[in-house]
Amino acid sequence: MARVLVGVKRVIDYAVKVRVKPDKTGVVTQGVKHSMNPFDEIAVEEAVKLKEKKLATEVIAVSVGPTQSQEVIRTALAMGADRGVHVEIPAAEYELLQPIHVSKILAKLALDEKADLVILGKQAIDDDANQTAQMTAAVLDWPQGTFCNKIEKTDAGLTITREIDGGLETIKTKTPAVLSADLRLNTPRYATLPNIMKAKKKPLKKVTAKDLGVDTSPRIEVVSVEDPPVRQAGATVADVDALVAKLKEGGHI
Amino acid sequence: MWRNTILSSSSKLVAVSGSAATSCRRLAVATPRLASSQQEKSKSTENESFMANIFRGSLVANQVFPYPDVLTTDQKELTNSLVDPFERFFAEVNDAARNDANSKLDDTTAEALWELGAFGIQVPSDYGGLGLNNTQYGRLCTIVGANDLGLGITIGAHQSIGFKGILLYGTPEQKQKYLPKVSTEKVYAAFALTEPSSGSDAGSIRCRAVKSADQKHYVLNGSKIWISNGGIAEIMTVFAQTEQVDPKTGEKRDKVTAFIVERSFGGVTNGPPEKKMGIKSSNTAEVYFEDVKIPIENVLGKEGDGFKVAMNILNNGRFGMGATLSGTMKKCIELATAHANNRVQFGHKLKTYGSIQEKLAQMSILQYATESMAFTISQNMDAGSKDYHLEAAISKIYASECAWYVCDEAIQILGGMGYMVDTGLERVLRDLRIFRIFEGTNDILRLFIALTGIQYAGSHLKELQRAFKNPAANLGLIFKEASKRAASTVGLGGTDLSGHVVDELQPYAKKTAHCIDLFGQSVEELLLRYNKNIVHEQYLLTRLANAAIDIYSMVVTQSRSSRAVKLNLPTAQHEIDLTKALTIQASERVIKNLQAATSRSSKALNDKMSEIALNILEKDGVNTTGVLDQN
DSSP states (O other), X not given: OEEEEEEOOXXXXXXXXXXXXXXXXXXXXXXXXXXXXXXXXXXHHHHHHHHHTTSEEEEEEEEEESGGGHHHHHHHHHHTOSEEEEEEOOHHHHTTOOHHHHXXXXXXXXXXXXXXXXEEESOOTTTOOOOHHHHHHHHHTOOEEEEEEEEEEOSSSEEEEXXXXXXXXXXXXXXXXXXXXXXXXXXXXXXXXXXXXXXXXXXXXXXXXXXXXXXXXXXXXXXXXXXXXXXXXXXXXXXXXXXXXXXXXXXXX | OXXXXXXXXXXXXXXXXXXXXXXXXXXXXXXXXXXXXXXXXHHHTTOOOHHHHHHTTOOOOTTTSSOOOOOOHHHHHHHHHHHHHXXXXXXXXXXXXXXXXXXXXXXXXXXXXHHHTTTOTTSOGGGTSOOOOHHHHHHHHHHHHHHOHHHHHHHHIIIIIITHHHHHHOOHHHHHHHHHHHHHSOOEEEEEOOBTTBSSOGGGOOOEEEEOTTSSEEEEEXXXXXXXXXXXXXXXXXXXXXXEEOTTTOOEEEEEEEEEEEGGGTTEEEOOOOOOSSOTTSOEEEEEEEEEEEEGGGEESSTTOHHHHHHHHHHHHHHHHHHHHHHHHHHHHHHHHHHHHHOEETXXXXXXXXXXXXXXXXXXXXXXXXXXXXHHHHHHHHTTOSOOHHHHHHHHHHHHHHHXXXXXXXXXHHTHHHHSGGGSHHHHHHHHHGGGTSSSOHHHHHHHHHHHHHHHHHHHHHHHHHHHHSXXXXXXXXXXXXXXXXXXXXXXXXXXXXXXXXXXXHHHHXXXXXXXXXXXXXXXXXXXHHGGGGGGOHHHHHHHHHHHHHHHHHHHHHHHHHHHHHTTOTTHHHHHHHHHHHHHHHHHHHHHHHHHHHOHHHHHHHHHHHHHHHHHHHTTSOOOOOTTSOO
């Protein structure tokens, strides 16, 4: 029986066309639809499944970010998490928050909450860092199982099938451990409306990074955020020879 | 333009479906009151309805200006959090094309819909529902409308009318007994009013319930047709004639009473599912009652008050159609723009062609107005207004006709592709057709709008006439009226909307104000000319109603786009443009319609139309000689 900590990040919805701010300091977030990072949804689903199989006793959803981050905690609660922790970071500071900060926060919470398992999405679809799970394991000095395709409980601990280049890898690990969820781990359920209503009554604790003793001062500076280069218009060539000549000319072959 | 197409067909529609029922009886009720309006006197000063008041030439703007904003931040957040799972249900579980092809919702889908909470959206949470208000419900309706109208009917017939009566009129015991069942226990509800011989004329129903000798129950006999969910409902709101004794005169009279009937009472059976043009996945069936014993505690509302109960249920649910169809229109516009953006003909994308652009713009204007109406009304209702019936009827007519137009034009833009089943628009068009027919046909609702408004104006006129009988005591009223009238006859315009809209819309608000002035004058003119006989002038009443509908569309869009500007929304300029275009179109139509309603010359045309119709009726069809026929 275990307590599971799940990380949930609020990101710009995957269906939104992201636009760069005119001053190039970041992307436009105001008035833009946000939702839970899809990989985090998979992590929540896995944690809730563990609880349904009686392999976990409690699921705690954690989000690190500005006030609006509570929205995704509510979603996690509606999906079946038992309680939430919101680590509030002021919006301005949040823009420069990095995996190194978040992993320290999660590690501290994992210890405070006496978690036996931390499940995170493998990466967030906004910054695509893919670092937080690994760093959290390092900070805690716990074993890690990243890119999980399957998580099975065994007497000794966990058997994990991982997605790796060109196939699957099976590893065994003891708990406590840090896991990261890959795309095919499960299909997350959607929160039903009655569960969203009930989630409003579930406890949500608010703390600050300072409360946890984590220094969140920025380690980086954003120089400029640029749109991807616009695709150049194509040209039609008369025949294959002309095509080959063009490709050679451009140094492509 | 879009409305003329529909008007010219001017077919006499018959009320269809379980949700069918209308206000015709109400119209009849309205008639005598035109003359004897004593009891209306106190009411006439309280009515907050914008539309009712313009019938008497006065401006009561608080329901439309500024654009209502009744949800708290918490309620807005909650609503937004419900949007995602609702959309995901339609994207991942539901398949509208499959439902249509199977003519039913499969069990997995229905199960998921119950789990989702979609059947008890407005039931208070104490009874297991979601406890949302009308505006929040409306937001969810837009998602249903965008995805599957057939499914929309299943859940709408259930909660918007099926058990709405219990919510509105139920005793605490009735609520406790039935609301948890219909919200969470997978028990379907239906609304049973329409009968074979009683469609639009809902007061003429023949189902009869007779009270037992011991006064402990009623015994119900009769049958209902076109009942949505009729084949699957366990709990029904049923309307039947009952004998009522007038407490004053002791006279016995038949009056309609509403009942909560459980299938388990025994004697309730139903016919096979009807085969329909659209909304196929919703169940529609005849329902038969044979010696059904209804316990007396299952009377809904007061005995003999059933007609009022029925009308209020329908009035209360009407706004939902506007919201639903605004979602449908949005989806149609998305499909059409996607096609116009990509399809190349004659070397250019369709989007570069004026004829396509005009269609898309028009579609978007109508969608904006429909949505603006629906959420004005839902928010008025949530703010506690009781005076929304005219507006609700207007929005039902407007939404159903605009949605038809928009879907039809979307198909036109997609060309042959639009005609193909796989594109999905033909299903939407079939599904949409019923919306102009059920829950009060648009034809009857037009008469309802005109006559309810006229009744209100008439009562006001009577008040004024009484004031003149004793001028000394009523000088204030008379002077006020005199100065208003003076202003409007000299052409200065009594109505002033300038304080309600942003600078950019001022010239447009002026056009609308002019329309409102003309409207009040026209009503007065018609009342003076026809007095209570106006009830029989359907040609004129319909035109008056059309003018009213156009005025409401101008007012709600001016209000909403002014709000957009004040909030500095990124879409504000576009919304202003939609409003400007709509105002130009609508104000021109208002002037035309009011001329048609009042001018002597149009009377000649109307008379001619009647003559033609009577001739055709006489001959049972077209009465011309074929070009190739021998004389």
